[in-house]
Every structure is written in structure tokens, then in C-alpha cells.
Amino acid sequence: MRVLVTGGNGQLGRCLQDRLKNTSHEWQAPDQSSLDITNKSAISYYFDKFQPDVVVNAAAYTAVDKAESEKDIAYLVNTVAAGYLGSQCKKAAIPLIHISTDYVFDGKMTIPYKVGDETNPQSVYGTTKLAGEKAVQTALAEHIIIRTSWVFSEYGNNFVKTMLRLANVHPVLKVVGDQYGCPTYAGDLADAILQMIIQIQSGHKSWGTYHYCSDQATSWHGFAQVIFDEANQQGGIENIPQIRLINTDEYPTIAKRPLYSVLDCRLIAHEWNIKMPYWRKSLTQVLSILEYGNANNK
Numbered sequence: 001m002r003v004l005v006t007g008g009n010g011q012l013g014r015c016l017q018d019r020l021k022n023t024s025h026e027w028q029a030p031d032q033s034s035l036d037i038t039n040k041s042a043i044s045y046y047f048d049k050f051q052p053d054v055v056v057n058a059a060a061y062t063a064v065d066k067a068e069s070e071k072d073i074a075y076l077v078n079t080v081a082a083g084y085l086g087s088q089c090k091k092a093a094i095p096l097i098h099i100s101t102d103y104v105f106d107g108k109m110t111i112p113y114k115v116g117d118e119t120n121p122q123s124v125y126g127t128t129k130l131a132g133e134k135a136v137q138t139a140l141a142e143h144i145i146i147r148t149s150w151v152f153s154e155y156g157n158n159f160v161k162t163m164l165r166l167a168n169v170h171p172v173l174k175v176v177g178d179q180y181g182c183p184t185y186a187g188d189l190a191d192a193i194l195q196m197i198i199q200i201q202s203g204h205k206s207w208g209t210y211h212y213c214s215d216q217a218t219s220w221h222g223f224a225q226v227i228f229d230e231a232n233q234q235g236g237i238e239n240i241p242q243i244r245l246i247n248t249d250e251y252p253t254i255a256k257r258p259l260y261s262v263l264d265c266r267l268i269a270h271e272w273n274i275k276m277p278y279w280r281k282s283l284t285q286v287l288s289i290l291e292y293g294n295a296n297n298k
């Protein structure tokens, strides 16, 4: 398969590249400067040049708070450009694998969200991502939309690296304990996507929307505790902060986050035979790659 990954410099983009290197697929993963997905003619040119058999859209505007004041750019990247990719895939008669988010939900449920549950995003980021899903659905039937959550990795910006960085400067970290979700390692998501591509190659066609996140829900506070427990066990962290549990109203943010965004992943497990790994195991690997306090150096 000739695999095109957009957003090649992001967490998912880089994890996909690490894995694609060990496959027989031909692939390209341009970063934003090599393929800006908001540029329709650049997409068309790239398709003509590379002739992909499948596209994974790992590009997105992911700065949740900043999106509140940069609505236009968030909409352009997360919605309009997703539609451009969908239309170009339709024209080339190839499938598009597009990534979306748990932030399409309002967080009022108390049991894991199923794919068909009502969406009601509370932020500009969530709203533009939901509209991106609709743009992809409208553009082509041959799509897979994967909603995931709380993505971390050794690359880019994420909660794990933020916690490790803050630990170097603050002896006490206040972290919200009333927002629940499932951390997901970008490398595990990349593995799942590559498994799906192999199945697409052999004719599997279960197009539609799916949920994929790692096993076991926690709060951001719970996640932070495990990050430092694991880093401490690995013996490399100099300053172990005290993690103080707070509520959402004690940590005001520009964008509203869902209080509960645990995703029910049974559909992807059933249709694509994908297993959900436990995020703590993947976190251990990521921490060993980061070498703890050097989190900022990547």
C-alpha cells in the first residue's frame, strides 16, 4: 500500500512513521511545511505526485484553549481541510482514515460513550472536530473516523511531558480530579491504524465511525499520580512533586472540557479485531524513552 500521512510532525504522525519504517508499505508523512492541508491545490498536487492508496489524516489544530480565540484557523484546519482531504480521496477512489476526539461529547454521561451517543461539544476545538467528522462523512463513504482521547507520546506536546516539565519548577502540582477519560498512547493508536490498513488491503470494508482509547479510565489527577509513580520507579526523576487533587472550578481554563469522556471501544474491537492496551504499560515505555527529566529535549 502507498500510505499518505498528513501532519507528519505531530504525535500520531511521528508514531506512525516509526512503525511504517518497519513495514513493506511505501509511505510519505509530510509535515505542515511540505503539505498544508488547508491548501486544496497543494493536496491535489501531492496526490498526483505520490498516488496514495490510503490517507491517514493526523493533522489537526489541537491547542484546545488557544482555539477559543483562533476559531477561524481551528475551523479551517479541523473542518474545511478535513473536507478537502475527503473530496480528494473520493476523486482518487481511495479511503480516508480521519482522527477525531472525545471532546465532541459534553461529558454529562456516567457510562462510556458509544459511537452513536449524542454529541454536544463544549469548546471551539470540539466543535470544529465534530464538523470535520461531518465534512469527511459528506465527502466520501469510504472513510474511517477514529475518535480517541488524552493522547500522549514521547513526541510533541502532551500532558505527560507537561507534568514532567512542571515538576522541575513546582514542588506542588494542583491537578483536576473530577474530569474522567482514558489516556491513549499515540503509538498504540498508530499500531491500530496500521492493523486496519492491512485489513483494508485484504478487502475489509467496515467504513464508519469508531472509538479507540486505551483501557481503564482515570482522572487527570489519577493520570498525574501514575506518571510520577512510574517515573519514580524507573529511578530517574529528581523532583517528585506533591500532586494535590482539585476540582475543575479551581483550575479555570479558557475552553470548557467534558467532565466525563470515557469512550466505549467495543465496536472497533468487534469490527476490526483491535485490542485496547492498558495505557500504564505504554506510559512506562514512553517514560523510559523520555529519560524522565529530559522531557523537554525531544
Ligand SMILES: NC(=O)C1=CN([C@@H]2O[C@H](COP(=O)(O)OP(=O)(O)OC[C@H]3O[C@@H](n4cnc5c(N)ncnc54)[C@H](OP(=O)(O)O)[C@@H]3O)[C@@H](O)[C@H]2O)C=CC1
Residues within 6 Å of the ligand: 006, 007, 008, 009, 010, 011, 012, 013, 031, 032, 033, 035, 036, 037, 038, 057, 058, 059, 060, 061, 062, 077, 081, 099, 100, 101, 102, 129, 147, 148, 149, 150, 151, 152, 156, 157, 186
Ligand atoms: N492530542 C490529543 O490529546 C488528542 C488528539 N486527538 C486527535 O488526534 C489527531 C492527532 O493528534 P496529535 O498527533 O496529538 O496532534 P499534534 O498537535 O501532536 O499534531 C498535529 C499536527 O498537525 C499539524 N498541522 C496543523 N495544521 C496543519 C495544516 N494546516 N496542514 C498540515 N498539518 C497541520 C501540526 O503541525 P505543526 O507541528 O507544524 O504544528 C502538527 O504536527 C488529531 O486529529 C487530534 O485532533 C484526539 C484526541 C486527543
Ligand SMILES: Cc1cn([C@H]2C[C@H](O)[C@@H](COP(=O)(O)OP(=O)(O)O[C@H]3O[C@@H](C)C(=O)[C@@H](O)[C@H]3O)O2)c(=O)[nH]c1=O
Residues within 6 Å of the ligand: 062, 063, 064, 065, 101, 102, 103, 148, 149, 150, 151, 158, 159, 162, 166, 173, 174, 175, 176, 179, 220, 251, 253, 257
Ligand atoms: C497542566 C495542568 C492541567 N490541568 C488540567 C487542565 C485540564 O482540565 C486537564 C488537561 O489539561 P491539558 O490542557 O494538558 O489537556 P487538553 O489540551 O485538554 O487535552 C485534550 O487535548 C485535545 C487535543 C483532545 O482531543 C483531548 O482528548 C485531550 O487530550 O488538566 C490541571 O489540573 N493542572 C495542571 O497543572
